[in-house]
Amino acid sequence: MNTKHIYKIIALSVILSLVSCKEDDKKITLNDATPITVSVETVTSNSDNSALTVSGSIEATNNATLSTRLMGYVDRIYVDVGDVVTKGQLLLSINSSDLKAKSAQVTASITEANAAFQNAEKDYQRFKNLFEENSASQKELDDITARYNMAKARLEAAKQMKNEVDAQFAYTNIRAPFKGIVAAKYIEAGTLANPGMPLLSVESPDNFDVMVRVPEHVISKVKPNMDVRINVSSINARFNGKVKEVSASSTLSGGQYLVKITLKEPTKNIRSGMFASVEFPTIEGDIASASQSIFIPTKALVHKGQLTGLYTVSQQNTAILRWIRIGRSMGENTEVLSGLTAGETIITSSQGKLYNGAKLNIK
The missing domain is CATH 1.10.287.470 (Helix hairpin bin)
Structure with missing residues (x-):
């Protein structure tokens, strides 16, 4: 063997030794990673005797979109969005x-x-x-x-x-139909107003309703004056409500029946247009079913694009990201339709950013 070949063998041995050292360093780094402190919960299945929960939006009980029967240019608008107005107050004038x-x-x-x-x-x-x-x-x-x-x-x-x-x-001078606030302005001074064209929207901030859509297989059990619970997640508040109106037809609402619910306890923090979830009381055999369902805390969910998942705990005490399919929401819990079984342990909260394979320190 000549000297040239000996040098090549020595160089190759050095390279392999360096690579091996780097791999060892990586293993040491991974093994020495600081565990993330987490809170966990064991998944259980329950008989689904819970209340029906549907989503809807909040609307002011008194609301009006004002328009005119005449064609003409807007001379002046006397109010801005958010202004408090009294009944009969002049809001807008059209050239006459x-x-x-x-x-x-x-x-x-x-x-x-x-x-x-x-x-x-x-x-x-x-x-x-x-x-x-x-x-x-x-x-x-x-x-x-x-x-x-x-x-x-x-x-x-x-x-x-x-x-x-x-x-x-009377249609050249648009006046407030009741005491309330200006919710929206659809036109500016100098713009041509056409008959039936929305100009201003006025609503009363004192009383609110919730409009929801109820599936046809349970609508027969929803009755006027039924007490319900209303959850407004944007302001983290819950209210009592009462069913005010139940639609008799779903022809124009896509197979869903419109139900109007009145809030018993109005609050200054509520604004029309907010989303709300309404919990109807349990009606055995109709709204509720006897099937086994899995509900987990909504805060445990992870959202990435169109995917929804959560972190489970492996046998090696590490975090594993699991993609799941979710169903209805009930208060602070969400139903899991697939991707999770009873008896598994999920992570409900952590004191650091979780990732696949992260070592865990369970409270």
């Missing part, structure tokens, strides 16, 4: 120059019709007296009577046209 011109024309027509009516009335009274004195024929009285009635009708028509124009003026 053409309506004012029409009003002037109608006023002139009334003056003309009134003059014609007074003249016809005098002629009618005169001929009526002459007819009684046998100084006028029946035909002459009939003709004068017809003229008198026509003049009276024209005057009445002109007055009714005036009433119509005056009524249209």
Whole structure:
């Protein structure tokens, strides 16, 4: 063996030794990683005798979207979103120059019709007296009577046209229908308003309803005045509610029946548009079923894109990420439909960031 080959063998041995040292360092690093302190819970299955929970949104009991029957440019908007308004307060005005011109024309027509009516009335009274004195024929009285009635009708028509124009003026000045706050503004000053076009939205902040959709297989058991529990997760609050209305048809709601629920305990923190979950009481055999279900704390879930998972504890006391399929939510718990079985241990909270293979220190 020549010297050149000996040098190659020595160099290869050195490289293999360095690689082996690095692998040993990695193993030491992994083995020496600081355990993450976690809280765990053993999964159990329960008979699903729980209440039905459905999601919905909060709406103000008194709410109105204001519009106009006229076409015209918005002259001025007197309020901003969030302003408190009183009943009858002027909110928005629309240019009414053409309506004012029409009003002037109608006023002139009334003056003309009134003059014609007074003249016809005098002629009618005169001929009526002459007819009684046998100084006028029946035909002459009939003709004068017809003229008198026509003049009276024209005057009445002109007055009714005036009433119509005056009524249209109400649509140039948009006023608050009740005491509340301005919830939305859909138009700006100088913009052309069209008939039926939303201009402003006003709602009362004192009373709220929750609108939910209930499946058809349980709707027969939902009755007016039924007590329910309402959970508003965005403000971390729970309220008592009562079923106010139950829809009799699902034709326009995709097979779901609309149910309106009134909050018994309004709060200043509630705003219309917030999401809420409503828990109906248990109705055995209908809303509840006798099947075995698994519920876990919602806080244990991990969301990545469209996937939902959780961390379980392996036999080596390490964290394992498990992807699951979830179902309905009930308060602070969520139903697991697949991917988890009873008896497994899941991580409900941790004092550090979890990852696959992380060593655990269980409380």
